[in-house]
Amino acid sequence: MSLPHIISPFLSGVLWLWIGVTKTLTSLPSGITLVSFFVTRLKSNATYEVVKDCPLPQHSNVLTDQLIQFTGYQCRQKFPGLLRRVVVWDEDNQRKIELLANHLRFGATTIGRIYRDRWEIKLFFKVLKQHLKIKTFVDTTPNALKIQIWKVLIAVLLLKYLQFRSKCNLPLCRLVALLFSYRNLWDWLDNIKILTSD
Numbered sequence: 001m002s003l004p005h006i007i008s009p010f011l012s013g014v015l016w017l018w019i020g021v022t023k024t025l026t027s028l029p030s031g032i033t034l035v036s037f038f039v040t041r042l043k044s045n046a047t048y049e050v051v052k053d054c055p056l057p058q059h060s061n062v063l064t065d066q067l068i069q070f071t072g073y074q075c076r077q078k079f080p081g082l083l084r085r086v087v088v089w090d091e092d093n094q095r096k097i098e099l100l101a102n103h104l105r106f107g108a109t110t111i112g113r114i115y116r117d118r119w120e121i122k123l124f125f126k127v128l129k130q131h132l133k134i135k136t137f138v139d140t141t142p143n144a145l146k147i148q149i150w151k152v153l154i155a156v157l158l159l160k161y162l163q164f165r166s167k168c169n170l171p172l173c174r175l176v177a178l179l180f181s182y183r184n185l186w187d188w189l190d191n192i193k194i195l196t197s198d
Contacts, residue, residue: 039114042085042098047071051082057109061089063096065108088112127172128152 047070054065064087070076084101086108101111138148163175170178 037101037103039099039101039103039111041115042100044098046075046100048083048085050085054108057107060109060112061091062108062112063087063089067104084108084111086111088115124156128156130173 048068049071050066051069052067054067056062056065064085066085067082068085069082070079079102081102082104084099084104084106086099086101088097088099088108089095090097097115099111099115103111106114138144159172159176159179162179163170163172166175
């Protein structure tokens with residue numbers, strides 16, 4: 001069972017971000033509810049009707065901002081309400097990107113930035129998996145999952161702070177490897193150049 005299927009029923013206000021285009025909108029996790037939000041690419045063959053054209057922000061890469069409603073049977077069953085269609089211009093790749101979101105209060109620019117920053121989010125989770133060795137969850141009860149996720153987030157935050165405070169620019173993986181060998185952490189961080197120059 002995937003993480004969204006496990007945690008979405010009990011995390012209110014979560015923003016899900018899908019990296020690629022969803023195969024079909026009906027493939028989104030069934031736990032997506034009205035209090036969970038998502039941003040994803042809109043499939044090119046999606047059928048919808050435009051309910052309202054929203055004003056575009058000035059001096060931005062937003063080309064279209066619309067409230068839409070699906071006309072396809074399965075999508076309409078899963079998402080009967082209004083959704084947000086935002087088209088942004090990707091300057092790096094010189095192409096349009098059609099985004100779909102169910103958060104109607106975010107600005108179109110914000111939705112575009114959330115999608116643009118998806119790689120930073122992906123890299124954050126890569127750090128969690130690689131350096132903290134989170135492969136599976138010990139328990140899948142809501143309380144146990146929250147505790148495990150919070151522990152990992154606190155550990156990463158502390159490691160990032162130690163990395164920031166050190167006078168040497170060590171990669172996070174090297175910092176984690178060296179961290180457990182020393183007793184006085186602040187002295188070690190201040191003198192890390194001496195220890196790593198051997």
